[in-house]
Amino acid sequence: xxxxxxxxxxxxxxxxxxxxxxxxxxxxxxxxxxxxxxxxxxxxxxxxxxxxxxxxxxxxxxxxxxxxxxxxxxxxxxxxxxxxxxxxxxxxxxxxxxxxxxxxxxxxxxxxxxxxxxxxxxxxxxxxxxxxxxxxxxxxxxxxxxxxxxxxxxxxxxxxxxxxxxxxxxxxxxxxxxxxxxxxxxxxxxxxxxxxxxxxxxxxxxxxxxxxxxxxxxxxxxxxxxxxxxxxxxxxxxxxxxxxxxxxxxxxxxxxxxxxxxxxxxxxxxxxxxxxxxxxxxxxxxxxxxxxxxxxxxxxxxxxxxxxxxxxxxxxxxxxxxxxxxxxxxxxxxxxxxxxxxxxxxxxxx
DNA sequence: CATACGTGGAC
DNA sequence: TGTCCAAGTAT
Numbered sequence: 001x002x003x004x005x006x007x008x009x010x011x012x013x014x015x016x017x018x019x020x021x022x023x024x025x026x027x028x029x030x031x032x033x034x035x036x037x038x039x040x041x042x043x044x045x046x047x048x049x050x051x052x053x054x055x056x057x058x059x060x061x062x063x064x065x066x067x068x069x070x071x072x073x074x075x076x077x078x079x080x081x082x083x084x085x086x087x088x089x090x091x092x093x094x095x096x097x098x099x100x101x102x103x104x105x106x107x108x109x110x111x112x113x114x115x116x117x118x119x120x121x122x123x124x125x126x127x128x129x130x131x132x133x134x135x136x137x138x139x140x141x142x143x144x145x146x147x148x149x150x151x152x153x154x155x156x157x158x159x160x161x162x163x164x165x166x167x168x169x170x171x172x173x174x175x176x177x178x179x180x181x182x183x184x185x186x187x188x189x190x191x192x193x194x195x196x197x198x199x200x201x202x203x204x205x206x207x208x209x210x211x212x213x214x215x216x217x218x219x220x221x222x223x224x225x226x227x228x229x230x231x232x233x234x235x236x237x238x239x240x241x242x243x244x245x246x247x248x249x250x251x252x253x254x255x256x257x258x259x260x261x262x263x264x265x266x267x268x269x270x271x272x273x274x275x276x277x278x279x280x281x282x283x284x285x286x287x288x289x290x291x292x293x294x295x296x297x298x299x300x301x302x303x304x305x306x307x308x309x310x311x312x313x314x315x316x317x318x319x320x321x322x323x324x325x326x327x328x329x330x331x332x333x334x335x336x337x338x339x340x341x342x343x344x345x346x347x348x349x350x
Numbered sequence: 351c352a353t354a355c356g357t358g359g360a361c
Numbered sequence: 362t363g364t365c366c367a368a369g370t371a372t
Contacts, residue, residue: 199365299355
């Protein structure tokens, strides 16, 4: 389907498109250059629930270290997890590697160019499949992310709360998707949502869709989309154990592949709950570090008590493994574990 | 369909 | 300090 709205938005995009590292600019495309599907895929996965400023340095690091999907497929798991550390939602990194290996081994290093083919790959859901198909292969796929939901809810004054309204908003979005320049159109709607049709205070005065926007006419743009109230976050407690060997090595463990912080390096510790049981990973003289690490996850607040100890060079831990001082980089840790390290290091550094 | 899954910035 | 929010996916 096609309507004049998409033309107006594309006209705006031609002038106001942001210059982002994973984009192929208008000049390059005019010269016949297409975006690299690998870079489009990598950027889209990184951008899932994550802001552009947070993604930029990670995208640069990944593309420098692993310039092609074949390079990434050949990487060590631990290296990729370490490179993703701090970006969050670590299942993305595990699926990124799985996906790269499937593309390298089963697709000859070439990404599928259809929504269905892309959708079958690990870590690629409805949004990402449509985004890659549209942006990398110029397929007329309908891209629906949080921006598109917000823009459609306002353009058509949809007052049904999310997530109930999701289907209706998707159908509305599909009705506007043009056959021409679908990749630019997809990025244009998302740019519009990110820069003009923002969640709290939309800049309706300079919006290319200000005339047709029903919510603006009704004076309710800033109140849309409506959302069901969120559940309160409970507080969980835990204990983290930071041990340092006399030779400077640190006792860390690789977390199980599934669940919270799956596949990441972390400090051994108790379960996280209402009344955690002590679970020292090593027989040692554990001392309270005197400060707790506080961290908020998507669905709970965490307060981690910190115990520190020094261990002899022949110490044999019951859990985890000692990592030599020279091999340990705090930047390899997920943020909550880095907070623990920052609080514990003063007690264990001479 | 509901829930689990991170983090940092804006207000 | 607390809440909301961001280019979602897997189960």
